[in-house]
Amino acid sequence: MNTHQTVLTLPTDVAGVRIGFIGAGRLGQALAWSLAHTGLKVVAVSSMLEEHARALAAPIAACVCMSPQAVVDACDLVFVTTPDSVIGATCDSLTWHSGQAVVHCSGVTDVGVLTHALTQGASIGGFHPMQTFGDPHAAAQSLPGCTITVEAGQAELMQLLLALVERLHCVPNRLPAGMRGRYHAAAGYTSQFINALFDQAVRLWQTWGATEEEALRALLPLAHGTLSAIQTAGVACGMPGPVSRGDLSSIDKHLSAITPMGPEMLDFYRTLCSVTVPLARQAGGIDEVQAQKFIDLLKA
Structure with missing residues (x-):
């Protein structure tokens, strides 16, 4: 049960939204670079592997945080780009607050895995680029034009995610709740x-x-x-x-x-x-x- 009222209070201009990344693998790097190159504010990143965080942050002058909580505390919108198996545990280990949003980038993991953040007042959603991420530099180059599947239970967060898709010059795909397994299998x-x-x-x-x-x-x-x-x-x-x-x-x-x-x-x-x-x-x-x-x- 949501014990806090979920109210998304972000800057009216998407360019003013402070974006952070927890997890700095190939997908996280490609997405962070792509967002930053459109003029958006990617301000913080953390990773279990510090060299990955530095690799993500260096080209876009983002801050490397020593902990995921520091990313949460510094950002309005947090992308969890960890391996699927630890998305839920990562979210559960952090303190969230009303007015911010957290989304994961998994194609198959249900958005409900972020429920801990929802109970603390944050908005939750999914943002999955339908693209391969073998090399982050190549993936960032090929991202424009691909489909990005978005899911959000709150209209304000959906509008924000759709605005990000537009900034990336991608095609939005809205996914109903409960369909991620079939959606991801279709991609396979x-x-x-x-x-x-x-x-x-x-x-x-x-x-x-x-x-x-x-x-x-x-x-x-x-x-x-x-x-x-x-x-x-x-x-x-x-x-x-x-x-x-x-x-x-x-x-x-x-x-x-x-x-x-x-x-x-x-x-x-x-x-x-x-x-x-x-x-x-x-x-x-x-x-x-x-x-x-x-x-x-x-x-x-």
């Missing part, structure tokens, strides 16, 4: 699962002596073309390949070729190919009779 399909698909394709190329580099040189343009088609025509109508044109014979040959690779790869191919059948039907590339023939072949 179009990020790390692509690596799994390429792994399977590369393994097939390697059976005739090709290297991974050679396989990727051939396959990446194909993937780029498919993504371009999806962007233009949508998921179903942008799908290429034999199922989309009713080519049952090619799929039969694929199954025969993959069978010697073992049941795991074969089952994976069958599962993926089965998912494409209703897409081809939706796009009008095959009729119901053809769709059933594909289904029967893939189940055989």
